[in-house]
Amino acid sequence: MAKLELIATAAFGLEAVVAHELKQLGYNNTKVENGRVTFVANEQAICHTNLWLRSAERVLLKVGEFKATTFEELFQQTKALPWTELLPVDANFPVEGKSIKSKLFSVSDCQAIVKKAIVEKMKEVYGLEWFTETGPKFTVEVALLKDVVTLTIDTSGAGLHKRGYRKLTGKAPIKETLAAAMVMLSYWNADRILLDPLCGTGTIPIEAALIGQNIAPGLTRNFAAEEWPWIPKKIWQEQRRAAHKEARYDLPLKIIGSDIDKEALSMARYHAGEAGVDEFVSFQPMDVANLSTKKKYGCIICNPPYGERLKERPEVELLYQQMGKAFLPLDTWSYYIITSNTDFEKHFGKKADKKRKVYNGRIRCDYYQYFGPRPPKRNESPEQDK
Structure with missing residues (x-):
């Protein structure tokens, strides 16, 4: 098949992380915009990126883009696109939609018109009056932004955050x-110890383990495009085999998660087992106020409570003070904390070396980054962890 235009969608603030991932995967011709990174590749890339992207939300196939301010324009320009090159005669193609700052603001009407336009195109090409839609799923999205229509087909199915272990x-x-983006934005690597002292059900430590051992995050799940007839099953099989070969399953890691919630820790252990990294990630009950370690040059990465509700703020602010008292004496460590609390630095007791605006769902947060000294090379210092 000819070159395809693909879109890796991203949470706001993580577009550059997704673009960097794509570059590492070999896709250099990228265009970064709010909430998405566009790149050009072939059908093999649909398999490759779905299996490997850690911080992207979905991989979409872009069918077309045009300006439309009337329903007639929307209908005619949608119909003109090459739908039958992508949708088989039995395709199940629901249409989803969204509209922002556009004259065509009725999402339900836009969805109905796009659906009708695709059906009319299929009638002309396939010579049928009715379609069963009993075949593979091709979820179409019509997205309008300032009167520009972007039509895509979702290749992922369930969002890419659904690895299958949680x-x-x-x-x-x-x-x-x-969680994966937080790890990738840190200076942690597989040679260093990583600690999440507020680990909850274990997502940050588990994602770190998958990164450390170079395990493709989508390796054990399925994707919508696996059922598409124009992507040979052989490509998916080859991509999965290649991913298995690239994994470093036996690479030793030093990753610890702790929390005061024993039920959450039980879930964390279960999730680590489901992810296949339970041998390399340990979980232990501990109050963050009691954190202490003789280890050197480690990384703390955590997602503490934010105190979004007014009544929770005093308790959360006290927690941040306890974190500061526990973290700051670890003068060879780096620590990375995400929170929506704009007074975090004041309560923590130190201004961050760097902070980055990100979104946790719909919550606007800052990712506070505190950089410790660079670890010495192993042959230079006996203090570095063995």
Whole structure:
């Protein structure tokens, strides 16, 4: 098949992380915009990126883009696109939609018109008056932004954050994609110890383990495009085999998660087992106020409570003070904390070296980054962890 235009969607603030991932995967011709990174590749890239992208939300196939201010324009320009090159005669193609700052603001009407336009195109090409839609799923999205229509087909199915290991739900879990981005934005690597002293159900430590051992995050799940007839099954099989070969399953890691919630820790251990990294991640009950370690040059990465509700703020602010007292004496460590609390630095007791605006779902947060000294090379210092 000819070159395809693909879109890796991203949470706001993580577009550059997704673009960097794509570059690492070999896709250099990228265009970064709010909430998405566009790149050009072939059908193999649909398999490759779905399997490997850690911080992206979905991979979409872009069918077309045009300006439309009337329903007639929307209908005619949608119909003109090459739908039958992508949708088989039995395709199940629901249409989803969204509209922002556009004259065509009725999402339901836009969805209906796009659906009708695709059906009319299929009638002309396939010579049928009715379609069963009993075949593979091709979820179409019509997205309008300032009167520009973008039509895409979702290749992922369930969002890419659904790795398959997190089957139990704890209190305020962080998305796997955001957790992975937090690790990738840190200076942690597999040679260093990583600690999440507020680990909850274990998402940050587990994502770190997958990164450390170079395990493709989508390796054990399925994707919508696996059922598409124009992507040979052989490509998916080859991509999965290649991913298995690239994984470093036996690479030793030093990753620890701790929390005061024993039920959450039980879930964390279960999730680590489901992810296949339980041998390399340990979980232990501990109050963050009691944190102490003789280890050197480690990284703390955590997602503490934010205190979004007014009545929770005094307790959360006290927690931040306890974190500061526990973290700051670790003068060879780096620490990375995400929170929506704008007074975090004041309560923590130190201004961050760097902070980055990100979104945890719909919550606007800052990712506070405190950089410790660079670890010495192993042959230079006996203090570095063995």
